[in-house]
Amino acid sequence: LKKELDVVLALQADLDASDRALQATRTVFEKDSATKETLDAIASLEHSHKHLMAKVEVLYSVLNVHDRFPELQDVDLDFIQTLLMACDLKINI
Numbered sequence: 001l002k003k004e005l006d007v008v009l010a011l012q013a014d015l016d017a018s019d020r021a022l023q024a025t026r027t028v029f030e031k032d033s034a035t036k037e038t039l040d041a042i043a044s045l046e047h048s049h050k051h052l053m054a055k056v057e058v059l060y061s062v063l064n065v066h067d068r069f070p071e072l073q074d075v076d077l078d079f080i081q082t083l084l085m086a087c088d089l090k091i092n093i
Contacts, residue, residue, distance in 0.1 A: 002084040008059050009081055015053055022046055 026042050034042075065072060065080060072080055 002081075002087075004063055005065065005077075005081055005084060008056060008063065009077060011059070012056050012077070015049065015056060019049060019053075022049060 022042065022045055026046075029038055029042060060077070072083075
C-alpha cells in the first residue's frame with residue numbers, strides 16, 4: 001500500500017505544482033491583454049488539469065485506504081503517508 005500511496009501522492013504534488021504554474025500563466029497573460037485564443041488555450045489547460053485531478057482522486061479511492069483503515073476516514077493524505085513510513089521504519093528496526 002505504501003508504494004501505491006507514494007505514487008499517487010507524488011502525482012498529486014506534481015499536479016499541484018502544475019496548477020500553480022497555470023494560475024501564474026493566466027495572471028501574466030491577463031495583465032498583458034491576452035487574445036481570446038490565448039485565454040481559450042489556458043482555459044482548456046485548466047479544464048484538462050481538473051480532469052486529471054479527478055482521475056488522481058479515482059486512483060486514491062482504488063487504494064481503499066479508508067476501507068482498510070476506517071479510523072483514517074478524515075485524516076489528511078500526507079499524514080497517512082507519514083504513518084505508513086513510520087510503520088515501515090518500525091518493521092525494518
